[in-house]
Each structure stands twice: as C-alpha cells, then as structure tokens.
Amino acid sequence: MLKAAKNFIKSFTMAPKEPVFIHRVKIVNLPAHEIGSVKKLLQTFDLHRFKKAPKWEYAYMNFETEEAARAAMAKLQGVEFKKRVLSAEYSKVSEQVFRTRFETKKKSLEAVVDDSRAPAEKLADQVTPLHKVPYAEQIAKKHKLGFRYLNTLRKKVNALPELSDEGKAQIAWTNTLKDMDVELLDTIQSPLVNGYRTKCEFTIGRDLSGKKTVGFLLGLYRDGVTAVLNPDDCLHVSEKAKQVAKAMENYVNESEYDVYDRVEKLGVWRSIMTKTQRTGDIMVLIQMNTTDLTNDQVEQEKQKLICYWNKLKDQGQINTTTLMLQVWNGASNGITDKGTTEVLTGDGYVYEELLGCKFRISSNAFFQVNTPATELLYSKCAEWCNTNKKTTLLDLCCGTGTIGITMAKSVDRVVGIEMISEAIVDAKANALLNNITNAEYYASKVEEKIDIVVREKNESVIAVLDPPRNGVHTSVIRAVRESEQIEKVIFISCDVKQAMPNLIGLCRPTSNRFKGMPFKPSRAVSIDLFPHTDHCEMMIEFVRLK
Numbered sequence: 254m255l256k257a258a259k260n261f262i263k264s265f266t267m268a269p270k271e272p273v274f275i276h277r278v279k280i281v282n283l284p285a286h287e288i289g290s291v292k293k294l295l296q297t298f299d300l301h302r303f304k305k306a307p308k309w310e311y312a313y314m315n316f317e318t319e320e321a322a323r324a325a326m327a328k329l330q331g332v333e334f335k336k337r338v339l340s341a342e343y344s345k346v347s348e349q350v351f352r353t354r355f356e357t358k359k360k361s362l363e364a365v366v367d368d369s370r371a372p373a374e375k376l377a378d379q380v381t382p383l384h385k386v387p388y389a390e391q392i393a394k395k396h397k398l399g400f401r402y403l404n405t406l407r408k409k410v411n412a413l414p415e416l417s418d419e420g421k422a423q424i425a426w427t428n429t430l431k432d433m434d435v436e437l438l439d440t441i442q443s444p445l446v447n448g449y450r451t452k453c454e455f456t457i458g459r460d461l462s463g464k465k466t467v468g469f470l471l472g473l474y475r476d477g478v479t480a481v482l483n484p485d486d487c488l489h490v491s492e493k494a495k496q497v498a499k500a501m502e503n504y505v506n507e508s509e510y511d512v513y514d515r516v517e518k519l520g521v522w523r524s525i526m527t528k529t530q531r532t533g534d535i536m537v538l539i540q541m542n543t544t545d546l547t548n549d550q551v552e553q554e555k556q557k558l559i560c561y562w563n564k565l566k567d568q569g570q571i572n573t574t575t576l577m578l579q580v581w582n583g584a585s586n587g588i589t590d591k592g593t594t595e596v597l598t599g600d601g602y603v604y605e606e607l608l609g610c611k612f613r614i615s616s617n618a619f620f621q622v623n624t625p626a627t628e629l630l631y632s633k634c635a636e637w638c639n640t641n642k643k644t645t646l647l648d649l650c651c652g653t654g655t656i657g658i659t660m661a662k663s664v665d666r667v668v669g670i671e672m673i674s675e676a677i678v679d680a681k682a683n684a685l686l687n688n689i690t691n692a693e694y695y696a697s698k699v700e701e702k703i704d705i706v707v708r709e710k711n712e713s714v715i716a717v718l719d720p721p722r723n724g725v726h727t728s729v730i731r732a733v734r735e736s737e738q739i740e741k742v743i744f745i746s747c748d749v750k751q752a753m754p755n756l757i758g759l760c761r762p763t764s765n766r767f768k769g770m771p772f773k774p775s776r777a778v779s780i781d782l783f784p785h786t787d788h789c790e791m792m793i794e795f796v797r798l799k
C-alpha cells in the first residue's frame with residue numbers, strides 16, 4: 254500500500270470522514286520482473302513508493318494530490334528504460350472504491366479456502382491435527398514413527414556408495430534390522446495432555462465477521478487467509494494464555510487504533526506473545542506497528558498499556574510478571590528480533606523450574622514449551638549419560654544452559670557451547686542462579702570451539718547435542734567425530750526427518766571428509782512434548798565404535 258493511500262485510509266478510519274481521492278499514476282511499458290531496477294530508476298526521479306507485481310508490465314504510484322501525480326508523470330513520460338519507452342496515465346480513485354477493492358480481494362481469497370467445517374474445527378485441525386485421535390493412539394502413532402526413523406537411518410547408511418571393506422565393516426550393523434540392535438523404549442507420554450504450551454504467539458486481526466480478535470490465523474497468509482479466530486477451542490493453549498489473549502482483545506476493541514492489516518499494511522496492533530510458566534510467571538509481549546503514529550502517540554500508548562495490565566494485576570485477574578512492547582514496522586509477520594523491544598514493567602524475564610533448578614527466560618530465548626514433559630526428557634537424558642565425577646559433559650547448542658545445569662552436580666564439569674551470545678548470557682546467569690560452579694560457557698559455533706574444549710582435560714567426555722529443528726551444519730557433526738574423546742552422543746531432535754543428514758553423518762564410515770571413528774545408535778526413545786500435534790521429541794544415544 255502506498256503512503257498516500259495509507260494516510261488517506263488512516264484519516265478515514267481515525268477521523269471524521271471527508272470526501273478524499275487517491276491520485277494514481279500508472280507507469281506503462283515496463284519490463285516484466287525487474288522490480289529492483291524499476292525501483293532504482295524511480296529513485297533517480299525521487300519517486301520512492303510504487304506497486305508492481307513481477308509479471309506486470311506496469312506499476313502504480315499513489316499520490317495525495319493531483320498536482321503531485323502530474324509532476325511525477327512529467328518526469329516519467331517518454332523515459333527510455335531497458336529498450337522501452339515509458340508512458341504514464343493518470344486516474345482519480347475515490348477512497349471508497351480503493352478500499353472496497355481490497356475488501357473484495359480479501360473476501361475472495363478467504364472464500365477459496367472456505368470449507369464446510371466450522372471455523373473452530375478448522376483451526377483445531379490446523380494447530381492440533383490429532384485432536385480427534387485418542388491420546389493412546391497418538392502415542393502409538395508416534396512410537397511407530399520413531400521405529401520408522403531408525404529404520405530409515407539404517408537403510409540410508411547401508412546404501413552409502415563406494416565403501417571400502419573397512420567402511421563396510423564399520424556399518425555392518427546396518428545390514429539387517431536384527432544387526433541394528435537398537436533398543437526403542439516405549440514412547441514417554443506427556444504428563445499434561447491439554448493446555449501444556451508455555452509459549453504462544455497470537456495474531457491480532459479480525460475474525461470472519463470483521464470483529465477485532467486475538468488468536469490464530471485461520472490458515473496460511475500466503476494462501477490469502479487473513480481471518481483470525483480466538484484460541485478458546487485450542488487444546489494445547491493454556492487457560493492463562495487464553496485469558497491473556499482475551500484481555501488483549503478487549504484492549505484493542507477499546508483502542509482508538511486499528512488492528513494491523515497485512516494486505517493494506519495499515520493499523521497498529523500486530524501480535525502478542527505470551528510465556529505462561531508453571532511457576533506462575535507471565536510474560537506478555539505486544540507487537541505494534543508505529544508507522545503512522547507520532548512519538549507522543551507511541552509514548553501515550555505505552556502508558557495506557559502499563560495502566561491496563563497493572564489494573565488487571567491489581568484486580569487479581571492476570572498477574573503479569575513482565576510486560577514488553579515490540580515496535581516492528583517491517584513486512585514479516587510475528588514477533589521478531591529485528592523489531593525494537595522495550596520492557597514496560599518487570600525486568601523482561603520470567604522464571605521456570607526444571608528438576609529442582611531455576612531458569613531465567615528472556616523474550617527471545619529458546620525454552621522447551623512443555624515443562625513437565627521436558628523434565629521427563631532431561632531425566633532420561635541424565636540416565637543415559639550415566640555420568641560420574643570424572644565426566645565432562647558437553648552441552649552442545651546449549652541455549653540457556655538447561656540440560657547441562659540440571660546435570661552439573663553429577664559431573665566433573667559442564668562445557669556449554671551456543672552461537673547466540675544472548676543465550677550464553679542467560680546460561681551464565683542460570684548457572685549462577687543455581688549455584689553451579691563447574692560450568693563454563695562459550696558463545697561460539699560448536700564447530701569452532703569443540704576441539705579447544707575437549708583437549709583441555711583427558712577424561713570421559715559425553716556430548717548432548719540438541720540442535721534446532723532442521724539440525725546443525727555438517728561441520729558440527731564432523732567436529733564431533735574428530736573429537737576422539739567423545740565416547741557417546743545423545744542426540745535430541747524435534748524433527749528427526751529434518752535432522753536425518755546429521756544422524757547419517759554421525760554413523761557413516763570414516764573418510765577424508767568425515768574423520769574419526771563413526772558412531773552407532775544403541776537406544777532411542779520418543780518423548781511426547783507436543784500432544785495433539787504431529788510433532789514429537791526423539792532422543793537417540795550414539796556410542797562410538799571402537
């Protein structure tokens with residue numbers, strides 16, 4: 254949406270109506286695509302905002318006055334560009350027509366994805382696709398999947414080409430299912446099946462009837478869906494998070510500012526993130542677009558938000574631990590580190606407890622979202638690490654240090670490596686918070702630090718590798734293999750399919766590229782951190798071949 258149109262529509266929605274027109278210039282005879290070079294060309298004429306789809310051989314510019322539009326036309330008329338001669342056409346569109354066109358486009362897009370399901374059911378199918386499946390069946394399904402992943406790993410390693418006899422001997426365990434000899438434990442169920450998510454991100458928008466709503470998008474934005482539905486019927490969302498979403502919905506319904514419209518790129522209220530911990534701590538982070546607000550208006554709004562959430566606290570309704578505001582005027586949706594985040598109340602942290610340890614969580618830190626199931630995961634991990642006072646525990650991709658800290662008291666030392674330096678600040682603070690004195694943390698890529706760390710002492714070394722959903726770069730796996738002291742790797746993955754190249758990398762025979770002896774899976778278990786969804790955490794123990 255062009256600025257002139259934006260300002261115009263803003264004046265329409267926020268102030269008494271006046272008959273206003275948008276003055277449009279259509280630039281004709283442009284080449285298809287070439288958006289970057291069109292932008293550069295227009296910039297040379299001091300023209301900065303235009304709309305052009307890649308396939309269009311034209312572009313639109315909107316102006317607040319006819320005079321400004323005609324001045325732009327004069328600059329562009331007859332200009333030679335990419336062996337074409339440009340021309341410009343003027344038109345005057347009433348705001349009504351302009352707005353209706355957007356509405357019609359939005360409605361037709363929504364009609365495409367319409368089906369016979371009630372909106373709440375459609376949303377439940379989308380965010381919790383297994384919600385109609387009894388929990389025991391969900392667990393059986395996830396268990397089967399765990400088996401399938403292990404078998405896929407076996408087959409893929411077995412199918413590696415051009416292996417020497419020595420290489421074939423190193424992967425002899427992959428020859429048959431029986432040779433594999435991996436124990437797959439019973440899938441561990443989540444102690445909390447409903448309302449388990451401690452972190453939720455809601456969109457602030459409009460529901461199908463146009464009412465301002467805080468909830469989830471009823472489909473994908475890229476499919477043209479912009480309608481939002483409240484999370485009332487979403488099984489995985491906690492009652493506290495629903496209450497926060499409702500409170501925000503009430504706030505935006507009273508607000509003089511509109512909800513953000515992604516199509517028109519207009520409006521103020523965009524998203525809200527909640528962290529509702531088992532400790533009772535609540536983080537509320539509200540995201541707003543301030544493009545069309547003055548600094549004074551933004552400051553006033555901050556004060557209003559503080560008063561509103563403090564009042565809810567005083568009334569005993571929502572006991573917010575920390576309230577934060579993120580200003581984000583960019584195109585991408587959702588809470589983002591690219592926005593400017595400010596703490597309005599509290600200290601910007603919430604706290605969670607895991608296995609008797611306390612953890613500080615900042616707004617952008619990764620923290621498992623199902624607290625009681627995470628405790629089962631970490632307990633099992635500690636059991637498999639089978640550590641003693643001579644163990645060095647490498648917490649690779651350690652985030653805020655949770656895994657290492659919960660095990661620190663039973664090992665000689667913990668070494669945590671994590672590439673996000675803010676997470677390392679949290680990890681150090683968390684170690685201090687729990688009186689852990691035998692943990693050291695490095696803000697670095699694992700592959701760049703692991704060799705220095707491992708060679709410091711010569712004792713038994715066990716690595717826990719808990720990478721992001723899509724796994725880690727191959728260089729991490731190669732570095733782990735080359736660190737000969739590592740006897741065992743506990744690999745934790747929330748998406749084994751995506752992490753499969755990492756698992757193959759650990760197991761493939763020794764080569765110039767993958768040095769060091771390979772690993773072999775010895776046991777595995779799935780832990781259901783995400784009931785009612787297709788996701789599941791899987792932990793696989795890999796032991797080094799001798």
Ligand SMILES: C[S@@+](CC[C@H](N)C(=O)[O-])C[C@H]1O[C@@H](n2cnc3c(N)ncnc32)[C@H](O)[C@@H]1O
Binds near residue numbers: 698719
């Ligand atoms: C799933 S999180 C795990 C965090 C932590 N283990 C926990 O449970 O709280 C994955 C982490 O891996 C980190 N990461 C990804 N690639 C990395 C690399 N090459 N070196 C160090 N850290 C990495 C990410 O920054 C992220 O914090």
